[in-house]
Amino acid sequence: MPLYTYRCQECSAVFEALVRPNRPEPEACQICGKAAITRQMSAFAVTHSEVDALRSLDPTYKRMVEDQMARTPDGEPMRILNKLTPFDAADDPGDPIDF
Numbered sequence: 001m002p003l004y005t006y007r008c009q010e011c012s013a014v015f016e017a018l019v020r021p022n023r024p025e026p027e028a029c030q031i032c033g034k035a036a037i038t039r040q041m042s043a044f045a046v047t048h049s050e051v052d053a054l055r056s057l058d059p060t061y062k063r064m065v066e067d068q069m070a071r072t073p074d075g076e077p078m079r080i081l082n083k084l085t086p087f088d089a090a091d092d093p094g095d096p097i098d099f
């Protein structure tokens, strides 16, 4: 279901509407009720192109991150987690602090 963005020529309101298949698109502004709305480029299409742009960067970026992680073992989350004391082995912390 496409999500369309509409702009009102009368009051400049911008609103979004989910347009279901075989249902009419909105014909009037949701704010002022005037029928002077135009459909804008959908946010869906913009997001999609951004995803494509990120995907095209991905192989290089992923390798950079992995190289950096290999050089900084302290950055590995499991290394930190393994140093923590599990709940069943922890000392009783005492009474909760009353703020």
Ligand SMILES: [Zn+2]
Binding pocket: 008, 009, 010, 011, 012, 013, 029, 030, 031, 032, 033, 034
């Ligand atoms: Zn309006």
